[in-house]
Amino acid sequence: MNTDTKKEKSRLKKMVESFGLPRLLITLFLILLLILAPIVGADLPTQITNIIARFSWNGILVLAMVPMVHSGCGLNFGLPLGIISGLLGATLSIEFGFTGAFSFIMAILIATPFALVLGTIYGWLLNKIKGGEMMIATYVGFSSVSLMCMMWLVLPYKSPNMVWGMAGKGLRTTISLEGYYINVLADILHIKIGNLEIPTGTILFFALLAFLIWAFLHTKTGTAMTAVGSNPTFAKAAGINVNKIRLLSVVMSTWLAAIGILVYEQGFGFIQLYMAPFYMALPAVSAILIGGASVNKASITNVIIGTILFQGIVTMTPTVMNNMVHMDMSEVIRIIASQGMILYALTRKTEGSK
Amino acid sequence: MNDQKKTLLELKNIQKDFFGNQVLTDINMKLGEGEVIGLVGENGAGKSTLMRILFGADMIRETGGYGGDVILNGEKVSFSSPFDAIEAGIGMVHQEFSLIPGFTTTENILLNREPTRRNVISEVFGDRLDTLKRTEMDERAANAIEMMGVDIDRNMIISDMPVGHKQFTEIARELSKEQLKLLILDEPTAVLTEKEAEALLDSIRGMSERGIAIIFITHRLQEILAVCDRVVVMRDGYIVNEAPASETNVTEITRWMVGRDVEGKASSVSTRTHENAKTILSIEKLWVDMPGETVRNVNLEVKKGEILGIGGLAGQGKLGIPNGIMGLYEAGGKVVFDGKEIPLNSPRRCLDSGFAFVSEDRRGVGLLLDETLEWNIAFPAMQIQNRFLKNYLGGLIKWRDEKAIKEITDKYIESLAIRCTSSRQKARELSGGNQQKVCLAKAFALAPRLLFVSEPTRGIDVGAKALVLDALKEFNRESGVTIVMISSELEELRQSCDRIAIVSGGKIAGILPASSSVEDLGALMLSQVI
Numbered sequence: 001m002n003t004d005t006k007k008e009k010s011r012l013k014k015m016v017e018s019f020g021l022p023r024l025l026i027t028l029f030l031i032l033l034l035i036l037a038p039i040v041g042a043d044l045p046t047q048i049t050n051i052i053a054r055f056s057w058n059g060i061l062v063l064a065m066v067p068m069v070h071s072g073c074g075l076n077f078g079l080p081l082g083i084i085s086g087l088l089g090a091t092l093s094i095e096f097g098f099t100g101a102f103s104f105i106m107a108i109l110i111a112t113p114f115a116l117v118l119g120t121i122y123g124w125l126l127n128k129i130k131g132g133e134m135m136i137a138t139y140v141g142f143s144s145v146s147l148m149c150m151m152w153l154v155l156p157y158k159s160p161n162m163v164w165g166m167a168g169k170g171l172r173t174t175i176s177l178e179g180y181y182i183n184v185l186a187d188i189l190h191i192k193i194g195n196l197e198i199p200t201g202t203i204l205f206f207a208l209l210a211f212l213i214w215a216f217l218h219t220k221t222g223t224a225m226t227a228v229g230s231n232p233t234f235a236k237a238a239g240i241n242v243n244k245i246r247l248l249s250v251v252m253s254t255w256l257a258a259i260g261i262l263v264y265e266q267g268f269g270f271i272q273l274y275m276a277p278f279y280m281a282l283p284a285v286s287a288i289l290i291g292g293a294s295v296n297k298a299s300i301t302n303v304i305i306g307t308i309l310f311q312g313i314v315t316m317t318p319t320v321m322n323n324m325v326h327m328d329m330s331e332v333i334r335i336i337a338s339q340g341m342i343l344y345a346l347t348r349k350t351e352g353s354k
Numbered sequence: 355m356n357d358q359k360k361t362l363l364e365l366k367n368i369q370k371d372f373f374g375n376q377v378l379t380d381i382n383m384k385l386g387e388g389e390v391i392g393l394v395g396e397n398g399a400g401k402s403t404l405m406r407i408l409f410g411a412d413m414i415r416e417t418g419g420y421g422g423d424v425i426l427n428g429e430k431v432s433f434s435s436p437f438d439a440i441e442a443g444i445g446m447v448h449q450e451f452s453l454i455p456g457f458t459t460t461e462n463i464l465l466n467r468e469p470t471r472r473n474v475i476s477e478v479f480g481d482r483l484d485t486l487k488r489t490e491m492d493e494r495a496a497n498a499i500e501m502m503g504v505d506i507d508r509n510m511i512i513s514d515m516p517v518g519h520k521q522f523t524e525i526a527r528e529l530s531k532e533q534l535k536l537l538i539l540d541e542p543t544a545v546l547t548e549k550e551a552e553a554l555l556d557s558i559r560g561m562s563e564r565g566i567a568i569i570f571i572t573h574r575l576q577e578i579l580a581v582c583d584r585v586v587v588m589r590d591g592y593i594v595n596e597a598p599a600s601e602t603n604v605t606e607i608t609r610w611m612v613g614r615d616v617e618g619k620a621s622s623v624s625t626r627t628h629e630n631a632k633t634i635l636s637i638e639k640l641w642v643d644m645p646g647e648t649v650r651n652v653n654l655e656v657k658k659g660e661i662l663g664i665g666g667l668a669g670q671g672k673l674g675i676p677n678g679i680m681g682l683y684e685a686g687g688k689v690v691f692d693g694k695e696i697p698l699n700s701p702r703r704c705l706d707s708g709f710a711f712v713s714e715d716r717r718g719v720g721l722l723l724d725e726t727l728e729w730n731i732a733f734p735a736m737q738i739q740n741r742f743l744k745n746y747l748g749g750l751i752k753w754r755d756e757k758a759i760k761e762i763t764d765k766y767i768e769s770l771a772i773r774c775t776s777s778r779q780k781a782r783e784l785s786g787g788n789q790q791k792v793c794l795a796k797a798f799a800l801a802p803r804l805l806f807v808s809e810p811t812r813g814i815d816v817g818a819k820a821l822v823l824d825a826l827k828e829f830n831r832e833s834g835v836t837i838v839m840i841s842s843e844l845e846e847l848r849q850s851c852d853r854i855a856i857v858s859g860g861k862i863a864g865i866l867p868a869s870s871s872v873e874d875l876g877a878l879m880l881s882q883v884i
Contacts, residue, residue, distance in 0.1 A: 219752050223737075223754055230723075231721070236682065237734075241702070
């Protein structure tokens with residue numbers, strides 16, 4: 001009898017361990033919010049629509065974490081660098097006068113060379129400071145954002161839709177995508193049942209990129225990337241050029257971030273410049289960690305689960321909490337969840353290496 | 355002469371195992387006041403463990419303590435930390451320096467035992483803030499240095515010193531402790547020049563005259579004979595012999611050290627000669643910058659189809675040879691394989707030419723600990739030879755062939771008897787012996803033409819040892835692969851190899867047939883030790 005309950009307990013403990021305590025708590029919290037939502041008077045289908053929409057916007061930014069985690073470069077805190085490449089693509093596409101869906105394709109095409117060049121420089125830098133990647137990445141992100149804050153003002157953009165009205169130069173902080181590529185992906189095969197909407201196109205686009213990454217990790221080079229992350233010395237002894245593989249992962253990550261921000265914008269409806277990229281890295285990092293990834297292991301499943309959980313909490317808490325306590329708690333909870341998750345993951349890294 | 359002196363230290367039936375792996379068995383030893391004994395033995399014979407027990411090192415307690423009694427001055431003692439051991443009058447000079455680089459000699463010698471004077475601040479905040487009495491410190495340091503009989507600068511900063519002086523500073527620190535009765539010197543001369551070593555030996559004699567007993571661990575047997583009263587020889591965790599230094603000689607000690615089989619009869623396996631075989635690998639003027647295993651100038655020829663053993667003491671450079679050739683550490687020289695020169699410092703080029711390497715650092719270099727056995731075994735062959743891949747779009751996409759990977763893994767799991775739950779188990783979860791078999795499987799899967807195996811049996815149990823060695827021999831006999839096997843265990847080399855090259859001082863000291871006597875091989879080992 002006693003041993004039975006003990007067994008039961010240890011099995012439960014094992015389950016919790018394999019699923020991860022934080023992930024479990026956040027899942028339970030999200031379920032609680034979903035149950036509470038109708039009770040406090042929020043419309044459940046609208047809430048679910050929100051979660052799905054936000055998932056579709058953010059999925060690729062979270063996916064951008066995967067290559068660098070695999071190659072052992074850690075979590076890409078330098079995500080803003082890729083985002084900036086995306087923003088350059090977006091603004092230049094508009095500047096050159098492209099409109100509609102074509103402006104989206106052009107934005108991707110223009111962003112790509114920026115992402116490749118910046119990613120290469122970033123990757124070269126990360127190869128110089130092995131072991132301290134994540135800290136350096138954070139500062140690369142921060143400083144690139146600050147540099148671009150100046151550049152957005154100085155660069156000779158002319159398009160009246162983007163520059164400050166009075167001065168006629170310098171880009172605005174927020175640029176509407178109306179008439180350009182707003183919802184270009186979301187509107188493909190768009191589904192609407194009552195209050196429930198699904199941006200099928202965006203999700204399919206995410207699925208395509210996720211599939212490509214998954215497939216890449218099953219190829220020879222992808223296998224080498226995972227091995228480099230798992231044990232660089234082993235990889236070196238097996239004749240792998242470790243630096244080259246790491247560089248490739250950083251370029252991939254940067255490019256995905258550039259595409260990710262364009263997809264985000266088409267759903268959100270605006271291009272956000274200046275300090276906006278600054279705040280994009282941490283949510284993406286914590287999303288993949290909530291999804292169950294660690295500093296050196298991440299899968300596509302981690303990306304999907306993590307993005308749903310993280311975005312679920314971000315969207316649900318304001319509605320539910322505001323209705324319950326009439327006080328805006330959402331920001332506090334978001335910060336606790338995201339920063340706490342990062343902290344937890346970083347402590348787990350040292351545990352794993354023992 | 356020991357009989358007249360009072361017994362200072364007695365060890366009775368000391369036993370120690372690490373997780374079931376017996377490293378010390380039934381150690382009995384007596385040490386009189388002022389007596390100098392030389393403790394010798396191969397690497398892994400248990401010398402360091404024994405000294406750690408004496409010194410109350412933490413790692414002994416953490417791994418389950420030890421059996422038997424340590425009796426100091428007629429009282430049974432059991433130190434729970436090195437501090438207790440120091441308190442009781444035991445001093446130890448380690449192989450690695452434990453000095454503060456930015457402090458002067460004097461400060462290091464008297465660290466934490468400085469004579470102090472109370473001042474206003476320390477009256478308030480406690481004695482950690484007392485003023486140091488610099489002049490008295492100087493005097494005490496000078497005394498300690500004088501006791502050694504060498505001249506080192508008291509005010510020099512440690513980081514500016516030659517290694518020899520650092521070693522003397524460590525010894526002076528121990529000497530400056532007034533309660534010191536027993537000093538353990540763990541290979542103190544390893545880093546000293548000849549002249550400095552000479553001075554150290556003199557100071558050992560001086561200390562002995564003052565009544566300090568000394569346990570002197572070294573690989574340089576001449577030094578032992580020159581300075582010690584008695585020699586104690588350890589092997590495989592036993593004390594195999596002890597003798598007054600005046601009644602023995604280097605050859606005899608060597609034989610005690612290395613010979614499992616004191617008669618020194620031929621190895622059990624018939625050795626083959628490959629005199630007529632062509633030279634498949636020739637190494638000329640090889641140097642390798644591998645920390646702790648520097649290779650200085652190695653010239654070596656390997657015959658096709660043989661198993662060549664490379665032996666030697668730790669730190670003499672035997673491990674540097676394969677690591678340098680395989681491009682894991684910076685190397686220079688000329689390596690010719692089958693008529694073609696192999697560029698150094700490029701792991702890929704070596705692997706492409708048909709070399710494979712089983713590293714001595716199983717966990718660090720040999721395995722992907724967090725990946726499956728399938729990955730571990732198939733990875734190098736996949737990356738280097740494009741095997742276990744399916745090609746799509748005319749070879750543009752190289753897809754991992756999971757089925758082929760599983761097949762080859764299962765094949766090796768069966769043939770090498772790797773004990774695991776499945777081919778998808780993580781390498782980390784296997785025991786040391788089974789991990790080693792995975793490393794071998796990884797190398798075999800490459801179907802190499804030349805295989806370097808470094809310390810194939812390090813840290814694995816007897817059963818697995820035999821299996822690993824047999825697997826290597828079988829691989830050599832059946833596939834005709836030339837094997838270069840590097841090992842610290844002479845007996846293992848004698849059993850498995852055809853010829854044995856002994857490395858000493860970063861050079862090949864000589865090559866002998868595997869049937870040579872242990873004494874001959876042992877003499878070579880010690881011939882050029884630096």
